[in-house]
Amino acid sequence: KFAMVAPDVQIDDGKGTILISSEEGETEANNHRKLSEFGIRNGTRLQADDFLQDYTLLINVLHSEDLEKDVEFEVVGDTPEKVGPKPSEPTSKNITNGSDDGAQPSTSTGK
Numbered sequence: 001k002f003a004m005v006a007p008d009v010q011i012d013d014g015k016g017t018i019l020i021s022s023e024e025g026e027t028e029a030n031n032h033r034k035l036s037e038f039g040i041r042n043g044t045r046l047q048a049d050d051f052l053q054d055y056t057l058l059i060n061v062l063h064s065e066d067l068e069k070d071v072e073f074e075v076v077g078d079t080p081e082k083v084g085p086k087p088s089e090p091t092s093k094n095i096t097n098g099s100d101d102g103a104q105p106s107t108s109t110g111k
Contacts (some may be wrong), residue, residue, distance in 0.1 A: 001075050002048065002075075004050040004053070004055065005050055005052045005053060006022035006050060006051065006052050007020055007021050007022060007048050007049065007050050008020065008021055008048070008049045008050075008051070009046055009048045009049075009101065010046070010047055011038065011039075011040065011044065011045075011046060011047075012045035012047045012058065013044075013045075014046075017038060018090070019038060019046070020110055022050075023053070025086060028065075035061070037108070040061055041061070041063070042063035043061070043062070044060075044061045045058060045059065045060055045061070046058070046059040046061065047059075050093060057083075093110065
């Protein structure tokens, strides 16, 4: 739903409890656990990062009894239309002497 390629998800509680890691095998034991087993309740915030896309998302967990039958969760809010790798910066700057202020190298002979 959020178009993440390699997400890392942690509880935004200052402790840094990791729920999902982009490192293979690091959090597979969490896959079958319920959110409540991690202390996640109504009002808990999660932070999802996708380093490959330079993309961070804050998720507010809200409990609701009003979902349709057989619907376990619903995403409400703004989701990105298209997420992808950040475009690289153009490298056409003319830099001389390690600076872009136009300074020229010294031509003195040291005599």
